[in-house]
Amino acid sequence: MIGRDGVTGLVACAASLALFWLTIGLEKNPLVPIGPGFYPRLVLGITAALGLALLVADVLRRRARPRAASAAPAVRLNYALVALTFAAFGVYVLLLPLLGYRVATFLFVLGCSYLLEPPRRAGLWLRGPVLAALTTLATYLIFDDYLAVLLPRGSWTGF
Amino acid sequence: MYGLLWDALVGLLQIKYLLPLVIGTVAGVVGGALPGVTITMTVIIVLPFTFGLDPLQGLAAMTGVYVGGSAGGLVTATLLGIPGTPSSVATTFDGFPMAKRGEAGRAMWLGVWASLFGGLIGGVFLVAATGPLAEFAVAFGPWEFFSLFILALSMVAGLVGRSLLKGFLSGAIGLVVTVLGNDPVMGQPRLTLGIEFLEGGVPFLPVLIGVFAFAQIMADVEKMGGRGGLAAALDRAMTLSVSHGKVVWEILSRPALLMWTSFIGVLIGVLPAVGGSAANMMAYDQAKKLSRHPERFGTGTPEGIIASESANNANVGGSLVTIMAFGIPGDAVTAVMLGALTIHGIQSGPLFISQNPQIAYGIFAAYLLAHPIMALVIAFGARLMLRVVSVPKAALFPVVLVLCVVGAYALGNNMSTVYVLLVFGLLGYAMVKVDLPLAPLILGVILGDQIETNLIRALMTDADLWLFVTRPISGGLLAASVASIVFALWQHWRVEGRIRDIEEASDF
Secondary structure (H helix, E strand, C coil): CCCHHHHHHHHHHHHHHHHHHHHCCCCCECCECCCCCHHHHHHHHHHHHHHHHHHHHHHHHHHHCCCCCCCCCCCCCCHHHHHHHHHHHHHHHHHHHHHEHHHHHHHHHHHHHHHHCCCCCHHHHHHHHHHHHHHHHHHHHHHHHHCCCCCCECCCCCC | CHHHHHHHHHHHCCHHHHHHHHHHHHHHHHHHHCCCCCHHHHHHHHHHHHCCCCHHHHHHHHHHHHHHHHHHHHHHHHHCCCCCCHHHHHHHHHHHHHHHCCCHHHHHHHHHHHHHHHHHHHHHHHHHHHHHHHHHHHCCCHHHHHHHHHHHHHHHHHHCCCCHHHHHHHHHHHHHHHHCCCCCCCCCCCCCCCCHHHHHCCCHHHHHHHHHHHHHHHHHHCCECECCCHHHHCCCCCCCCCCHHHHHHHHHCCHHHHHHHHHHHHHHHHCCCCHHHHHHHHHHHHHHHHCCCHHHCCCCCHHHHHHHHHHHHHHHHHHHHHHHHHCCCCCHHHHHHHHHHHHCCCCCCCCHHHHCHHHHHHHHHHHHHHHHHHHHHHHHHHHHHHHHCCCCHHHHHHHHHHHHHHHHHHHHCCCHHHHHHHHHHHHHHHHHHCCCCHHHHHHHHHHHHHHHHHHHHHHHHCCCCCHHHHCHHHHHHHHHHHHHHHHHHHHHHHHHHHHHHHHHHHHC
8 A cells, every 4th residue: 555655656757757758749949959858858757756756765664664553633624624615716716707806706705704614693694795895895996996907807797 | 336225225215115115014014923824925915916016116015025024923922922923933932931921012022123133134134245146146157057046946855844855856846837838948839738828838926826825725724613812812901112222232232142143044044945934943042052041041031032033034134135146036935026026027137136226226225124114013013913813714815815816817817827826726735735845846836947948058058968067166056956965865864863763762
């Protein structure tokens, strides 16, 4: 069995080799005889070797010292919340060009604040929309109006 | 040189420059004081606001964030015993015990004044050393630049994180990011993976924002569920008033300590990636070793606060030297500043000072002015800041994420950079979970194109690879790279040995 480091090394090695494969067909430029593939191959070769070294080191370490049971109680981490936050952010990014900055940002800030701290009292129910409205309004006014950053308009909303 | 500096100082007092500097310093102090919000995150938040400003206004704001953030952590470190940033951890050791015994004002102001003096000592070094170092670097050919970048990358990979192998792998992944898209020498397409946007390569700012912001926010989200209430820990009766003359004398009557710990800060700042978190701990350790009363450290001795705070602000000066003389970011904050320069079409590197003297001296002036501004901000806002630290993360994080999106979007006014942000946000968090350090990745992304360009230029000029070793400066830099790797190996071997000894001892 391989551990976390081993998997990391394996993924790095495999991805590097896959990209290395793509450099093989690159055409050379007569002005730069070394070619555009020389440096990528060097970097990808080194990365693959480092990934492989990490994998081998992990296997050797596990053989030498089988994992002992941890005496200290593990801290419980809320990975579900992390996954949901990433998902909310992903949906926000996808909806930005469809709903436009103002609508998408309002919904994201509202949803994300409720997600990170579920509202259990009136104050928290109220905080979400106020925060979402203020964030959307302030950033829109500063960036779109003042700093001339043309924030996304929604293809669905036209807004 | 001093004429230019004077002109820059006077110029920066104009409201159009002073205002961004003050706002940046306030943001830095508040961001630094907020536990869980680093200076890097604060500078990332401030970055998009600088896009519409002229280069010096934007850089003045960022310099303010950097200086303010380096000092802001001391407020919560001394008054609440919670370091706002990693660079104020050592301040907690003596600052909080001093505050607990009823000398909160003395503890905080020792930190503020030590930050100011340390920062100004760093400023002297910044102004005096940057020009000569840049002049020295102007004589570099592609061999020397290649070797310099390799040295920076090997130092970062070796010194950051617990595993040398992982440090190098992270740096290599950063270099891989830069080989996607057209090659920087001839612009020939390669490894675009069929994505049109990649033809221009991967822009490094969304990478930096995604990696650092998500890694930090998600690491906090993992632990969410508890309640903040930091401000509740503040004793409302705590007085922050103090005799400033006495506090300043307490610091200046220890000139050797102040100079030595500031020097440590500057030196660590010059070295890429080591950063303020190491500077304050090393300076504290040195102050304790050199003290006639080491047993007093940890009980609320002023030397501990002076050492930690002077070092972490002097460290900022050192970091700025590296980016302004060589174009190599010393840490994530200077990496963002480098990005801001790029956005404004300014090329960093050894020619930066000679080609942009107004901006270069403007940064010096902003750095020097940010220190007294920082002291004023803390003087007027310390109590208010202690209220701000109770802002719930559930309210803070969505706003920060929106600002990250705006920052990425504003770089090209299109969604592609936002997708890059999302992808690298996921990568950054994944890297934290598998214990791969982030700093080498970022340095790899920043330096990748320059490493390639200089390598190809060198090989096209002369295909002899030995020139990298036989040219004195290039050879010296490569020797330093090898030395830094050997040092890192020795350090890792020593730590492993200690862990093994502890494990063996616990078996009996």
